[in-house]
Amino acid sequence: MGIPHFLAIPYPVQGHVNPLMQLCHVLTKYGAKVTFLNTEFNHKRTTATCGGGGGGDNPNINYVTLPDGLEPEDDRSDREKQLLSIKRTMPPLLPKLIEDVNALHDDENKISCIVFTGNMGWALEVGNKFGIKGAFLWTASATSLACCSSIPNLIHHGIIHSSDGKPTKKQEIQISPTMPTINPSDLPWLTIGNTFFPHVIKLIETMKLAEWWLCNTAYDLEPGSFISQKFLPIGPLMEINDKSKSSFWQEDTTCLEWLDQQQPQSVIYVAFGSMAVVEPNQLNELGLALDLINKPFLLVVRPSSKGKNVIPIEFHGLEGKIVSWSPQRKVLNHPSIACFISHCGWNSTMEGLCAGVPFLCWSFFADQFLNKTYICDVWRIGIELEKDHENGLILKEEIKKKVEELLGNEDIRARSMKMKELIMNNIVQGGQSSKNIQKFINWAN
Template sequence: MGIPHFLVIPYPIPGHINPLMQLCHVLAKHGCKITFLNTEFSHKRTNNNNEQSQETINFVTLPDGLEPEDDRSDQKKVLFSIKRNMPPLLPKLIEEVNALDDENKICCIIVTFNMGWALEVGHNLGIKGVLLWTGSATSLAFCYSIPKLIDDGVIDSAGIYTKDQEIQLSPNMPKMDTKNVPWRTFDKIIFDHLAQQMQTMKLGHWWLCNTTYDLEHATFSISPKFLPIGPLMENDSNKSSFWQEDMTSLDWLDKQPSQSVVYVSFGSLAVMDQNQFNELALGLDLLDKPFLWVVRPSNDNKVNYAYPDEFLGTKGKIVSWLPQKKILNHPAIACFISHCGWNSTIEGVYSGIPFLCWPFATDQFTNKSYICDVGKVGFELDKDENGIVLKEEIKKKGEQLFQDQDIKERSLKLKELTLENIVEDGKSSKNLQNFINWAM
């Protein structure tokens, strides 16, 4: 009998590519064969063609259907172009890959969300399929529950909540405010796409989650498909990055006192306006702690923000992109001002770092509830009546966090619980082994 051969297909954004790449390195360690399908555009942008990835992973590409000059920060445009153009091309690609190794043909397709069409293609070819959900299991539970939430009148057919209330998806799960549903910032077109994708995802035998039983234990009663295999923390140096990582930050951190630095990063997609950017800059000055701040370049690699005239920034270092897991594990880091994307959340928890939560969109509001209300390892940065986080709020909550010993202890305890899952006999490790056995 041959070895399991996985075809993996991420939606082309870093928040999907990175956890799937980490899963691939884990599978490769278990002796599995991996074929990684990127869009042509994403493959050119991504710095993942390093030697170690090349040794263990075979990279292939298909076009996303857009022109090189098209604006790929328009996610709706990318999403629907992929849905139109890639499905007809996939069967031929599978045929070509299989022809190269008759003994070890593709036995399972792993997709991230938005790429459900590939599960349909695989299903029609008799190939098993699996989803790697890159958000929290709780956000997946919310999406899974859309039909029931509509039937119960909690949300309407466009996903908009009918009244402000707290809902509980299953008896032991934490109560969540309806205004924190993961699709709260979606329009009707994207909400319909989400609901349709959830139906397609039923073709996936497993819904793998980059989380642990301890972090979200009650959520796993929602569906037997949910399988926690996290935290996926392999190979930070082989991370697929769309931007050049600034390695000088680690030297800078070495010169800072232990637990003194505020780390600020809002992931690969979140955007704030100039007014909010000014408040953040001045808030970091007011807090008067060393800070390491990621100001991501725009798509054409230019930074579009202007720093306010009064901004001193003397205590900080500002960079365009970083090897985040290495940064969070550095002893100088005291707290993480984060958008609460799930990858950042799990990396912060894995490193035992308390959070200042600043969610922007999708499941970030659900994750914020877990950080602040369930795990109690962070504070939310509240907005004023105009929807702005003011500099005074950044100073106040930052100082509060620095003085709170309990939050630091809870963060370290949560780290310990999380790490127990990926030791040899840990729950996540066992789940992953069972998954590989099933794929064969």
């Protein structure tokens, strides 16, 4: 019997490409082969920033590409346009790609399993025609997966509308008896846009074709959320090395040298992930707050779609450093970091957990509000930043007050370190997530 050969197909956004790349590196440690499919556009980006295929020089990972159907100058931050173009362009081209890859291998080493992320479920329908097994990597929390997979049930019981997924009543929702109750406005599909719900419905349908729903989480983190036998926690996918990352932007590593010069647990780290947009007025409030706090800070302001860093404020203090993109896992694990002002995207949440860093929660959309609930109310390792009711901004006074409150709370820091130990125990040899990955590889073979 040969070794398993995985075809990895991420939805082409940073928050999907990275965890799938990390999973692939883990799979190769167990002897598996991987063919990683990027869009041509993203392959060029990651090759420019990371070299190779964007994931280092792992000899067991081979990179292939397909076009996404968009022109180079098209706006890929228009998710609806990108999604429709991918679904038009890539499915007809995938069968030939599978045949070409298989032609390079003997019968025992042909593609045996497709692993895909959200919105790429069409790949499984193609794979089924070749007799290829399928698994789905959910890149957010198991709680958000439980919410999405429960949509048919929620509709059946009249809890949400079938047309748009909006709640029928203003009351807390209980997905399962052992999960925390959910504010109806925090259902992950409601904060993305009115047109997104049909895509979630389609995703749930294609997910059913997959044998496993892999989650970058650990059972200890969200024990009540594993409501299906298909759920398989395999996290944290958290190697701190340059081989397992795939960055769309050039990382500014000078921030690591700058951090070396700061006192232990003194730096406020501020980063909002790869998709959240901070409006100029809000960025101004944040800058003024960092001046008021008068502590060293590291602020990530992502390049805009036009390639410019627009910071509409003048920082008065000399306390901080601003970069356009950071090596976040290394930053969070640096001893000088005091806290993490975060959008609470799942990848950032896991990275913060694994570093034992307290959070200030600043959620924008999708599952980030659910993650904030876990950080603040369940794990109790962070504090929420609240918007001003009149102008909808998080004001400088609020940021200053909550930073000081967080840094003065030794209980939160102690719980953060305890959570780090708890979660990292899952990926040591004999840990629950390690056992689950071995189980998955045995099945895929």
